Amino acid sequence: TEQPRRITDSFPRRRRRGPGRPPGRLKDKKDKDKVQVKVRDPPRAPSQPPPDPALLEMLRRFDLSWEYGPCTGITRLQRWERAQELGLSPPGPIRDALLEHRDNPDVTYRWVWDGMGG
Amino acid sequence: MFSERAAPTAQGLLAPPSAEPPTFPRVPVAGYSDCSQPFRLGERSFSRQYAHIYAVRLAGMRPALERRARGRWGSDIALRKLSELQAGEKCCVVGTLFKDMQLQPSILQEISEEHNLVPQPPLPKYIQPSDELILEDELQRIKLEGAIDVQRLVTGTIVAVYGSEQEDGRFLVEDHCFADLPPPLPWDGPSSDRFVLLASGLGLGSVSGEALLSTQLLVDVVTGQLGAEGEQSCAAHITRVILAGNLLSQNTQSRDTINKAKYLTKKTQAASVEAVKMLDEILLQLCTSVPVDVMPGEFDPTNYTLPQQPLHRCMLPLASAYATLRLVTNPYQANLDGVRFLGTSGQNISDIFKYSSMDDYLEILEWTLLAGHISPTAPDTLGCYPFYKSDPFILTECPHVYFCGNAPRFQSKLLQGKEGQRVLLVTVPDFSATQTACLVNLRDLSCQPISFSGFGADSDD
Numbered sequence: 385t386e387q388p389r390r391i392t393d394s395f396p397r398r399r400r401r402g403p404g405r406p407p408g409r410l411k412d413k414k415d416k417d418k419v420q421v422k423v424r425d426p427p428r429a430p431s432q433p434p435p436d437p438a439l440l441e442m443l444r445r446f447d448l449s450w451e452y453g454p455c456t457g458i459t460r461l462q463r464w465e466r467a468q469e470l471g472l473s474p475p476g477p478i479r480d481a482l483l484e485h486r487d488n489p490d491v492t493y494r495w496v497w498d499g500m501g502g
Numbered sequence: 503m504f505s506e507r508a509a510p511t512a513q514g515l516l517a518p519p520s521a522e523p524p525t526f527p528r529v530p531v532a533g534y535s536d537c538s539q540p541f542r543l544g545e546r547s548f549s550r551q552y553a554h555i556y557a558v559r560l561a562g563m564r565p566a567l568e569r570r571a572r573g574r575w576g577s578d579i580a581l582r583k584l585s586e587l588q589a590g591e592k593c594c595v596v597g598t599l600f601k602d603m604q605l606q607p608s609i610l611q612e613i614s615e616e617h618n619l620v621p622q623p624p625l626p627k628y629i630q631p632s633d634e635l636i637l638e639d640e641l642q643r644i645k646l647e648g649a650i651d652v653q654r655l656v657t658g659t660i661v662a663v664y665g666s667e668q669e670d671g672r673f674l675v676e677d678h679c680f681a682d683l684p685p686p687l688p689w690d691g692p693s694s695d696r697f698v699l700l701a702s703g704l705g706l707g708s709v710s711g712e713a714l715l716s717t718q719l720l721v722d723v724v725t726g727q728l729g730a731e732g733e734q735s736c737a738a739h740i741t742r743v744i745l746a747g748n749l750l751s752q753n754t755q756s757r758d759t760i761n762k763a764k765y766l767t768k769k770t771q772a773a774s775v776e777a778v779k780m781l782d783e784i785l786l787q788l789c790t791s792v793p794v795d796v797m798p799g800e801f802d803p804t805n806y807t808l809p810q811q812p813l814h815r816c817m818l819p820l821a822s823a824y825a826t827l828r829l830v831t832n833p834y835q836a837n838l839d840g841v842r843f844l845g846t847s848g849q850n851i852s853d854i855f856k857y858s859s860m861d862d863y864l865e866i867l868e869w870t871l872l873a874g875h876i877s878p879t880a881p882d883t884l885g886c887y888p889f890y891k892s893d894p895f896i897l898t899e900c901p902h903v904y905f906c907g908n909a910p911r912f913q914s915k916l917l918q919g920k921e922g923q924r925v926l927l928v929t930v931p932d933f934s935a936t937q938t939a940c941l942v943n944l945r946d947l948s949c950q951p952i953s954f955s956g957f958g959a960d961s962d963d
Binding site: 391451462 | 640
């Protein structure tokens, strides 16, 4: 009698450890005394001074200009690059400002109302 | 073609076996390059709305349409946006069509409690005489009437209309045009006969096993195990096999197990597991002999939205060992021996069939080519990935062979364009229903069907 062919014959099971993951995580799970506190990363200190309101206003106008297509759900840089590829000639200073302040979430994304990502 | 060459040597079957059986080496793969990179999705994000894909579709096709409009109605016509329209002025507007259909299934209608409606059963066609066409551009929309066939057109097509705005706010169309055939590709085809076998709808895992004999006959013809020396030498000229979707039957998509509780279905195996094992064995036989490109279809285990990603190779362990097996996307585009192939597994054509008065699959296939877009109804009625940067379904170059799978019957047509385009349109029939596949000759872009049938208990002979 021959064994039924299993998919694990061709693709053997392997215990996967992601890179950088410490081995033996089962030990930590038993430690229930530790209070599970969700620690969020502290807001990253901007390396540059915060962008001035005039810049944010310029970006908001860029969002609202209908020539470059919808602004929801994509970063401003993605929208700028898409407009560039479609030949709509978006203004260069916008891209420079986006790259200069790329760490600041208020700059990279379109303005978010009530935290909805669109 | 195929059979003419085979006929004279058929007597060889009745001769005594020769000492040295002749061998026929298969024609080598001269040139192959996969061009379906735009249809491959890397990291997927579904947190976008579909407004992006419509915006890039219009922005991407607008230049071509404006060129066509100028060529057709004069280079001095006024190209206006809808916001710039003045009543009575003859002008041309480029925009996206939207067909307002009463019978179009709407999820909002179904869940609305005020209507208290039973969900609408699926119909073969959703068209009605009361449907209306609306043209949308980046900012506004306007109802269309006049010299435009409302029943024939579908939502999502980019069109240029020529006419004027009436007093009641509708646009009276005097003439309209589409993007027409895309620019031609240079021809670099082979000088001798090379065949590509197109088959779709193998339908494995169905309840009835009638089509299995025909499938085995197909595999035997391609691998040269059927027929006399004539047929075998012809089969040696087949350079590639393309399976255009629906390798599994619709029966493998059983909905009962999905609705039952998990503890009742723990031991039951999905019907597709057996079917995929059968597919693996069939592909193994084919792959040992000829390069095979496998496209997923509507009932195959891959994602539902277009573009469908290739089947995972872990499902086909026996066949994946061979480099001749290529698991490709749906739609699929590739250069085979200098001939550009582009095709889908048929979901785009059958979706247009449901929402248009066009009945003939070949007519719809030709229409998508002339409209410049593989699947205009995506994402409205056909699931589609929310692209934002560009619409990969826009036709930028004219392929030499344009096919769609899972059609009700085999049809083919050689289309000649004004700029020197030569396209072979092929509707590949559903193999499980028709037992017919297609052979395309790359030398002269001719196409012939090849049918298989077995003698069952019911047949007369």
